[in-house]
Amino acid sequence: MAVQLTVTSGPEAGKRAFFSTSLVTLGRAPDNDFVLQDGLISSHHGELVRRDDQFFYRDLRSRHGTRVKVNHVTVNLHDRGRIREIALPETAELMLGETLVSLEIKTTTWEAAAAPQRPPRPRPRPEVQSNPPLASIRQPSLNTLRPDRNEEFDDHILKRTHDSVDAVAKRLSQKDPRLVSIFRLSRELNSTAEMDELLNLISQTTFEAFPAANFFAISVREEGSTGNQTMRPLISRERHVSRDSKNEPLLSHSLLEKVAESRESVLFVRDSAGRELTESIINARIMACMAAPLVGQNRLLGVMQADTRGLGGLFGPEDLDLFTVMASYAAFAIERIRLNKSIYEMFEGIVFASVSAIDSRDPTTAGHSERVADYTIDLAQEADRVGHGPLSLVRFSENDLTELRYAALLHDFGKIGVRESVLGKGTRLPAAGQREIHERFQQVKAIRAGEMRRSLLQDLAQRHRPPDEALLERLEADIRRVHKELDEILAFLMS
Known part of the structure; x- marks a missing residue:
């Protein structure tokens, strides 16, 4: 048996893969068998498990759960406390975040048509077929989603399509291993929807990419009580502390203001010659500091900084270049989340304005x-x-x-x-309105009587028996009962 997964809607619509293994994992993390980049999908969201001749889908306590449509019935698997699973027929649909995945289970005939997970080395082909046909280039084999595939030309195209970021990161990491962290950050920022999660991700990547850094902060402008704009920390982290400290962190506001005004990245290195130092730099025991502006589409969002306080390490020009790239990624992501929040708040305002309009009527x-x-x-x-x-x-x-x-x-x-x-009527309906309602009720009574007589005739025709007098009398009695109920409703409305 084998299973085919096809993304029918969502950020990666059209993506498809075949699997003939007994376990297929789905999620956002790159170590899954079927990787989905939807921001609402958990890192390890769910898995397909084959037991005997039956496939089961298991939701691995994902954040938003999985909706499974089986035989026109939708089941919501969403439980953060335990793993939930459901048996699957030959076809089903999985809704993970905003991604709809069509699932199809086939027997060995279909499985043979799909390439095996680990194909053997291809035998030499006749020289006339040494180059791949044009059709294979335009429609590459979808089995290339598996990592250890035969490197045929058509397979290679699709594999590069889905793994290009990882492949580029691997090549560049041979020159600078820190680029792996930068590439991973750029990909994960696009799928992050919460500001706190975004800021934590940026700080973790900073400490990972810059071993000398012991402090990280993002500061933004705010209006002070006197009207002057000052910088306040949106997030501040120390390397071995997972949460913000309750104490106000020591920041060099002169350095932050310099970066904000010039919109240029700055590398500060404290030397033995004794250049002019600010009190905050001395008190924080900062030997080296990098600061880069967070520039949005039309304005400055803030300043991102990392320093070596308490450790005595140093940064170099290459560190500043990488830090500047990270700041540009961070600025784009922060502005995107703020835009989404403003759109949400605007929609909320429209909804409540509509509710106020309804109440005013x-x-x-x-x-x-x-x-x-x-x-x-x-x-x-x-x-x-x-x-x-x-x-x-x-x-x-x-x-x-x-x-x-x-x-x-x-x-x-x-x-x-x-x-x-x-x-907003304050009295009873006028006579014309009452007559219109009375006519509507007469129409309803006629329609209901016709439906009851038609139902009886159809029943008699199916049983091939003629109507008798007693049956017709019961029918007329039922019609009179329904008419009486409608008359009572009409009398209540007209009272």
């Missing part, structure tokens, strides 16, 4: 939209905690709850288009 129900949203979210969270019965498989992610909240807030959006005379 009908003041008697003011606050109704917020109450419905609160009740809806409470019910969804309660259903998410159910561990048995029909609701045990129902799970809501943070994104699901957000979408549900927006839907609940805007469920009365149609009120905006309702005429004021109808929406």
Whole structure:
């Protein structure tokens, strides 16, 4: 048996791979069998396991879970406390983050068509076929996603497409091993959506790429109480401390201001000649410091710095070049996250402006939209905690709850288009309106009676029996009962 995975939608739509092993891992980390670069996918998100003649999908306690569509039924595997799995038929769909993966399981006939995981060396072919055909270049074999493939020309094209960053990093790392960290940072920054996660990633990479660095900080401008702009640390880390210190870190504000004004990277090295030093540099025991501007598309975002305080190490010009490249990556990622946040806040403002417009149309129900949203979210969270019965498989992610909240807030959006005379009426409907409602009820009664008679005739035709008088009397009695219920509803509305 073999399995085919195809990305049908998402950041890598069109990506496809065949596997004939009993275990296939999926996730964002490069050591997975099927690597997906979606930022909402965990490093080791899930795995496909073959036991006997049955495939199972297991969610490995991923952050956002996995939605598995099996036989038109969607099951949400999302549990941070334990691994959950589900048996798979021959076809299924996996929703990981924003990536939809189509899964297809085939028998040995299809498996033979796909190249094996470790193909033998190809035998020499006739000279007329020594070059690959044009079709194979335009449509390369998809088995090249596996690392130890035969290096045929068509296979080589697709492999380079997916592994180009790793391959380039490996080649360049022979000259400078620190470039591996820089390349990995550039790739992971694009998939990071939270500011705290982004800042931690940048600080970790800095300490990894620069062994002499013992302190890292990113400072941004803020408006002081006197109106003057000062620099405050957005993040500050020491090498062997995982969290921000409660004490204010010692920063050389003169150095930060110099970088901010010139928008040029600066390398400071303290020599024995005794150049003019600031008090903060002396107190922090800084022997060398690098600072680079974080320049966004149209403005300066802040300054990124690394220094050797307490260690006595030094930096060189090549270190400053690499640090400047890292700062450009960081500036782009920070600006992207801030832009996403501003878009989200703008959308929130539009939603609440719409809710205010709804409430203004009908003041008697003011606050109704917020109450419905609160009740809806409470019910969804309660259903998410159910561990048995029909609701045990129902799970809501943070994104699901957000979408549900927006839907609940805007469920009365149609009120905006309702005429004021109808929406805000203070008395009973006028006679013309009452006649229109009465006519609608008469139409409903006629339609309902016709449906009941038609249903009886179809039932008699299927059983090949003629209608008898007793059966027709029961039908008319049922019709009169339905008409009576409709008359009672109409009387209630008209009262």
